[in-house]
Amino acid sequence: MKQYYEIKEQYSDSILFFRLGDFYEMFGEDAKVASKVLEIALTSREAGPQGRIPMCGVPHHAAEGYLEKLVRSGYRVALCEQLEDPKEAKGVVQRDVVRVITPGTFIEGNIDGSENQFLVALSWEERCWGMASLDMSTGEFSTVSLTSQANLEDELRRLQPAEILLTTDLPQKVEVVSLAEHLGAVVTELRTTQEGLASATESLLQHFGISSLSVFQLTNSVQITAASLALRYVQETQRGVLAHIRSIKPYKLEEFLQIDGHSSHNLELTKTIREGKKTGSLLGTLDYTATSMGARMLRTYLDKPLLDIEMIRGRHDAVETLVEETGLRLDLATLLNEVYDLERLLGRLVTGRGNARDLKALAASLAKIPAIQELFSEVTTPLLTNLVEGLNPLGDFVQLVEDAIVDEPAITLRDGNLIRDGYNVELDRLRKARSGGKDWIRDLERSERERTGIKSLKVGFNRVFGYYIEVTNVNSHLVPDDYQRKQTLANAERYITPELKEQEALVLGADERIKELEYELFLDIRRQVQSYVEVIQKNAHIIANLDVFQSLATAAMRHHLVRPQMSTDLIMEINQGRHPVIEAIEGQFVPNDLCFNDKQQIILLTGPNMAGKSTYLRQVALIVIMAQMGSFVPAQSAKIGLVDRIFTRIGASDDLSTGQSTFMVEMSETAQLLLNATERSLIILDELGRGTSTFDGMA
Numbered sequence: 001m002k003q004y005y006e007i008k009e010q011y012s013d014s015i016l017f018f019r020l021g022d023f024y025e026m027f028g029e030d031a032k033v034a035s036k037v038l039e040i041a042l043t044s045r046e047a048g049p050q051g052r053i054p055m056c057g058v059p060h061h062a063a064e065g066y067l068e069k070l071v072r073s074g075y076r077v078a079l080c081e082q083l084e085d086p087k088e089a090k091g092v093v094q095r096d097v098v099r100v101i102t103p104g105t106f107i108e109g110n111i112d113g114s115e116n117q118f119l120v121a122l123s124w125e126e127r128c129w130g131m132a133s134l135d136m137s138t139g140e141f142s143t144v145s146l147t148s149q150a151n152l153e154d155e156l157r158r159l160q161p162a163e164i165l166l167t168t169d170l171p172q173k174v175e176v177v178s179l180a181e182h183l184g185a186v187v188t189e190l191r192t193t194q195e196g197l198a199s200a201t202e203s204l205l206q207h208f209g210i211s212s213l214s215v216f217q218l219t220n221s222v223q224i225t226a227a228s229l230a231l232r233y234v235q236e237t238q239r240g241v242l243a244h245i246r247s248i249k250p251y252k253l254e255e256f257l258q259i260d261g262h263s264s265h266n267l268e269l270t271k272t273i274r275e276g277k278k279t280g281s282l283l284g285t286l287d288y289t290a291t292s293m294g295a296r297m298l299r300t301y302l303d304k305p306l307l308d309i310e311m312i313r314g315r316h317d318a319v320e321t322l323v324e325e326t327g328l329r330l331d332l333a334t335l336l337n338e339v340y341d342l343e344r345l346l347g348r349l350v351t352g353r354g355n356a357r358d359l360k361a362l363a364a365s366l367a368k369i370p371a372i373q374e375l376f377s378e379v380t381t382p383l384l385t386n387l388v389e390g391l392n393p394l395g396d397f398v399q400l401v402e403d404a405i406v407d408e409p410a411i412t413l414r415d416g417n418l419i420r421d422g423y424n425v426e427l428d429r430l431r432k433a434r435s436g437g438k439d440w441i442r443d444l445e446r447s448e449r450e451r452t453g454i455k456s457l458k459v460g461f462n463r464v465f466g467y468y469i470e471v472t473n474v475n476s477h478l479v480p481d482d483y484q485r486k487q488t489l490a491n492a493e494r495y496i497t498p499e500l501k502e503q504e505a506l507v508l509g510a511d512e513r514i515k516e517l518e519y520e521l522f523l524d525i526r527r528q529v530q531s532y533v534e535v536i537q538k539n540a541h542i543i544a545n546l547d548v549f550q551s552l553a554t555a556a557m558r559h560h561l562v563r564p565q566m567s568t569d570l571i572m573e574i575n576q577g578r579h580p581v582i583e584a585i586e587g588q589f590v591p592n593d594l595c596f597n598d599k600q601q602i603i604l605l606t607g608p609n610m611a612g613k614s615t616y617l618r619q620v621a622l623i624v625i626m627a628q629m630g631s632f633v634p635a636q637s638a639k640i641g642l643v644d645r646i647f648t649r650i651g652a653s654d655d656l657s658t659g660q661s662t663f664m665v666e667m668s669e670t671a672q673l674l675l676n677a678t679e680r681s682l683i684i685l686d687e688l689g690r691g692t693s694t695f696d697g698m699a
Contacts, residue, residue: 001027001047003092011078014100015070017063018080025057037073038066061412064108067101074186077101100237103186104163107137108353113292113341114278115299116140120161120185121230122152123222124170130222132230132248133159138296138343139244139537141230143223144251150260150672151253153179157261158303161185165233167192190233197221200228207231207242216248223250243350243530246537257305257628263648267621268581269302282622285584286631288554290336293343293540294547301548305628309566309642314383315549315630316563321381322553323632328375332550335372339365342540349529356409356418356522362529362536363401369393369539372546384549387542392535397528404525416515418522427517430510437507441467444500454478460494467504468494552631559584561632564623565639570679572596572624576636579619580626583634591636594620614650617684621646624682644680647673649688 004027008016015034017024026034027047031054035042044052058066070077079101083094104119116135123130129146146152149172156164156179163186166173173189180187201224204213218224227248234242265273272280278287283302289295306312322329340361348354349362369391376388403423410417419427445459454475461467465486471479472492483495529536555561559580576591583589596603605613623633627640649669660668666688677683 003095007078007080007095007097011097011100014076014078016078016080016097017058017067019060019082019095020057021086022060023057024060024063024079025055027055028053031056033075034070037075038069040066067108068106071101071103071106074103097239099239102163102188102237104134104161104165104188105136105234105237106162107344107347107351113344114287114289114295115160116296118159118161119163119165119230119234120156120159121165121226121233122170122176123167123225123229124172125222125225128222130220130224130226131155132223132226133161134230134234134245136234136238137347139246139347139533140343141227141245141247142249142251143218143220143227144253145220145222146253149175152176154258154261154264155253156180156183156185157264163188165190165229167229188233190229195225195228197224200225203228203232204248207235207245208247213248216250218248218250220250238351240351241530243533244347244537246534255304255307257307257625257643258645259305259625260647262650263621263646264303266648266650267618267625267646269625270299280581280585282581282625285559285581286552286555286626288333288551288558289547290333290550291339291543291547292341293544294336294551297541297544298548298551301629301631302625305625306630307628307642307644309568312566312628312630316566316632317381318383318549319552319556319630319632320563321379321384322550323556325379326557328379329550329553331375332372332546333554335368335375336543336547336550339368339543342366342536342543346529346533346536346540349526350533352526354526355411355413356405357411359401359522359526359529360405360407360409363398363405366394366536366539367398372543384546387545390542391539394532394535394539397532400525400528404521413522414515414519416511416518418518424517424521427514427521430514430517434507434510434514437503437510440503441500441507444469444503452478452480459500465494466496466508467500468496469500470494548630556632559634561626561634562637564627564633564635565637566627567639567641569641570596570598570601571639571641572620573637573639574620574623574633574635575638577619577623577638578634579615580622580634582615589634592616592619596641614686617650617686621648621682621684642680643682644678645676646682646684647677648684648686649673650684650686 004016004018007018015026015030017026031042034040035056038058040056040058042054042056045055047053067077077100078097079099080095081098083096086093104117106117117137118133118135121132127147129152130143131146131152132141132143134141144155146155160183164176164180166176166187166189168189168191170176177187201213204224204227205211213219213224218227231245259267259269264270268281270281270283271278278284283299286302287295287298289298322332342362342365345354345358345362345365348358370393373388373391376384379385404419406417406420421428421431441459445457448459448469449455449457454471456472456475458470459467460470468486469483470492476493479495482497484497485493486496487494572594574594577594578589578591605616607613623635623638624640624643624646626633627638628643649666670685670688673683
C-alpha cells in the first residue's frame with residue numbers, strides 16, 4: 001500500500017490501475033468511482049493503521065473493455081504494471097506507470113472504425129489560433145491556422161475531437177471549454193505556459209529525425225507550437241514507441257470548399273439533426289465502403305470538397321470508370337471486404353499493443369494487394385492507375401508472418417501457441433523434449449500398473465504438487481518401497497518417485513522456456529513492422545481512396561446519379577434535380593430545376609407551408625457538395641460552376657441573455673454572412689425575418 005500511495009500521488013488526476021498478479025486493482029476514491037462507472041462489485045481490504053479501505057478490480061486479460069468504458073466516460077487511467085517477475089523479486093515487486101490513457105490517446109477497444117479519434121491541441125499568437133489534430137490510432141497528424149473564433153468553432157465541430165489540450169495562458173479559454181462541453185470533448189488544461197518557437201521546433205525535429213520542418217511545408221509558428229504541444233503530450237502519456245506518427249500535414253481552409261459548422265449541421269452532411277445518426281444523412285446515403293479506412297476517407301471527402309477543377313474531374317473519371325466497369329467494381333468490393341483496418345493495426349503493433357492476431361490480420365490484408373493490382377492491369381484512368389502503381393505488397397514481410405505465426409494464435413502473448421513448428425531450431429528442440437517427457441509420463445501409468453499389480457493406479461498433475469502417482473487405501477499394501485509419500489487424501493495416498501520428479505522438471509522447465517522463447521520471437525517479428533511503417537501507411541491511404549471510388553460508383557448505380565459537368569464560370573444549371581437523402585429514404589422524389597448565370601444570381605422562392613421550399617434549398621447545396629467532393633449527382637444533367645463557400649441561414653432562436661430577439665439574431669448572422677461571402681459563394685437563407693412585417697423582412 002505504501003508503494004501504491006507513492007505512485008498514486010504522482011497521478012492524482014487519474015484512476016490508477018494497479019497491477020497485482022492477474023488483476024488491476026483500484027483503491028480508495030478510485031475504487032468508488034470505478035465500481036460505479038464499470039458496474040463491478042466494491043469490496044474492501046486491510047491497509048495498515050487506517051483500517052479497511054474500498055477496493056475493486058478487473059482481470060488484466062479483459063482490461064480493454066473496462067478501460068474503454070472509463071475513457072468514454074471522460075476519465076484518465078494510469079496503467080501501473082509489474083516491472084519484474086514476481087518469482088525473482090526480492091521484497092515488494094517493482095511497479096511503475098507505463099502509460100496514461102486519456103480520451104484522445106486510447107487506441108484499443110471497439111472504437112467505431114469509420115470515425116477518427118482526434119486529440120486536438122490549441123495555441124494562440126497575434127490574434128491567430130493554431131490547431132493541431134492527431135489521431136493516435138492511425139498516426140494522422142494535421143495542423144491549420146485559424147484567424148477567427150468562428151473558424152475555430154467550425155473546425156472543432158468538423159473534427160469532433162475526443163480531447164482538447166489547452167495551456168493555462170490561452171486566451172478565450174472559457175469559450176473553448178463551453179464549446180468542448182457542447183461537443184462532448186474532454187478538456188485537458190496543461191499546467192504550463194505556451195512554449196517558445198525554438199523549443200517547439202526542436203521537439204518536432206527530434207521526433208521526426210529531420211533537420212528542417214520545411215520538409216512538411218510547415219513554417220507557420222502558431223501551427224508549430226500547437227503540433228509540438230500535441231506531440232509532447234502523447235510522448236509523456238504513452239511512454240512508448242510512436243513510430244507510426246511519421247509526418248505532419250499543414251492545410252489551409254481556403255484550399256477546400258468551406259462549409260461552416262452550422263451549415264454542415266443544418267444540411268445533415270454526416271449525421272441527422274434529430275437523432276445524431278449517420279443513417280438519414282448524406283454520408284449515410286453515399287457510404288458503401290468495404291473498409292474502415294475507406295469509411296474515414298469518405299467522411300474526409302465530404303468534410304473537405306475540392307476547389308481544384310482538375311482534381312475534381314480526376315475523381316469523376318475514377319468514379320465513371322467504376323460505374324461503367326461493373327465487374328471491376330464488384331470484384332474490387334469483394335477483395336476490399338477481406339482487408340482489415342491497416343492504419344489501426346499498424347498503430348497497435350508499433351506502439352507495442354498489438355498481438356499475434358493483429359500481425360496475422362495485417363499480413364492477410366497486405367496479401368490482397370497483388371489481386372487488387374491485377375484487377376486494374378488494363379485500366380487507363382490516370383487517377384486509378386497512379387494509385388494502384390503506388391501499392392507495395394511487401395511480399396517478404398507477408399511470407400515472414402506466414403512462416404512464423406500459427407494459423408490461430410492465442411490472444412495473450414505469454415501463454416504460448418504463437419509460433420509455428422519449423423520456424424526456430426531451439427523452439428523445436430524444446431517442444432520435442434517436452435513431448436518426450438509427456439510421453440514418458442503418459443506411459444508411466446501403464447508400466448507402473450503392470451509392475452505393482454494395482455489396476456486402479458493413476459498418474460495425475462496439479463499446480464501445487466506437480467505430477468504424482470495416486471493409489472487408493474485398499475491397495476496401499478502393494479505400494480513399492482521406492483514410492484515417496486507426498487499427500488494424504490480421504491481414501492487415497494499420493495506418491496512421487498525420483499524418476500517422476502526428473503521428468504516433471506524437464507516437462508515444466510521446457511514449458512516455461514517455450515512460452516518465453518515464443519514471446520521473444522513474436523516481439524522480434526513485431527519490431528520488424530516498424531521498418532515498414534511508411535509503406536503500410538501509403539498502402540492504407542491508397543486502398544482507402546480506391547474504396548471511396550467504388551463506394552461513390554455503387555451509390556451512383558443504386559441512386560441513379562449522373563456525372564456533373566464542372567466549370568469555372570459563374571453558372572449553375574441543374575436539370576431535374578433531386579434531394580439525394582429524401583429520395584433514398586422515400587423511394588421517390590418529384591424532380592425540379594435550377595438556373596443561375598451571369599444574368600440571374602438571386603432566386604426568391606415563395607410558397608405555402610409544407611410546399612417543399614426548405615427541401616429544395618438544401619437539395620441545391622447537397623448537389624454542389626457532392627459534385628465538388630468527386631461524387632456523381634442526383635439529376636438528369638448538371639453544370640456546376642465552382643463554389644468556394646456555402647453559407648446557410650436556417651432557423652434561429654432568440655438570445656435574450658444578450659438582449660437579442662430572434663429577428664436581431666437573424667440580422668446579425670446575415671450581416672456576418674454578407675461580409676464574408678464572395679462572388680463564388682452559395683448562400684441559402686431560409687425564412688429570413690419571419691414573424692415581422694413584410695418590409696422589416698425585406699430590409
